[in-house]
Amino acid sequence: MTSSAAKPDILGLDLAMRSSTALDAVPLHLNEAQWHKVADYLQPVSLKQGHVLIEQGVKDRTVYFIESGSLTVHYEDSKERIRIAMVGPGSLLGEGAFFSHLPRSATVSAGSDCRLWCLTPLRYRELGTRFPDLALELTLAMSAVLARRMYNRPKRVAVT
Numbered sequence: 001m002t003s004s005a006a007k008p009d010i011l012g013l014d015l016a017m018r019s020s021t022a023l024d025a026v027p028l029h030l031n032e033a034q035w036h037k038v039a040d041y042l043q044p045v046s047l048k049q050g051h052v053l054i055e056q057g058v059k060d061r062t063v064y065f066i067e068s069g070s071l072t073v074h075y076e077d078s079k080e081r082i083r084i085a086m087v088g089p090g091s092l093l094g095e096g097a098f099f100s101h102l103p104r105s106a107t108v109s110a111g112s113d114c115r116l117w118c119l120t121p122l123r124y125r126e127l128g129t130r131f132p133d134l135a136l137e138l139t140l141a142m143s144a145v146l147a148r149r150m151y152n153r154p155k156r157v158a159v160t
Helices: 003-019 032-039 095-100 121-130 132-151 153-158
Strands: 043-047 052-054 063-068 071-076 082-087 107-110 114-119
Touching: 003 032, 003 063, 003 114, 032 132, 071 153, 082 153, 095 132, 114 121, 121 132, 132 153
Parallel strands: none
Antiparallel strands: 043 114, 052 107, 063 114, 071 082, 071 107
C-alpha cells in the first residue's frame, strides 16, 4: 500500500474515533500529520455483512480499528452459552490477543458492511522503530479500551 492511497482515507477513522460516545471508543487523538504517518502502517479492510473477521481459538495478533459498520462478538463458554457484544465505529477489536499473545477468545462477524484498518504486530514494531512516540500513543489508546472492557462485564466478551 502506498502512503498516498492511505492518507486521504485514514481521516475517516480519525472522525469515527473522535465522534464515538461508546464506552470502548479508542481515545486516540492525533493531528492530521500524525495520522498520515500512522496510515503507512495500517491496511484498510472491507468486510461484507455476515463475514467472519476473527475466529475463536485462532492464534493471530492482528488488531482492527473500526471506521464504519458494526460487528458482533460471540463465544461459547464452558457451559455452551453464547455471549454477544456489539462493537461499532471508533472502537477496535483484537487487542486481547495483540497484548496477550494468546489465541482469540471470541468470534467476530460483520453485522453490517464494515470498513476497518488492521495493524499486524510486524507493522506495529516497524512503527515503533520509526515513530516511537506514535507507537506509544497507540499502545496507550488500545490499553485504555482493553481496561474499559475488562471493568465493564457486558463488554468483556469484546476483548478478542
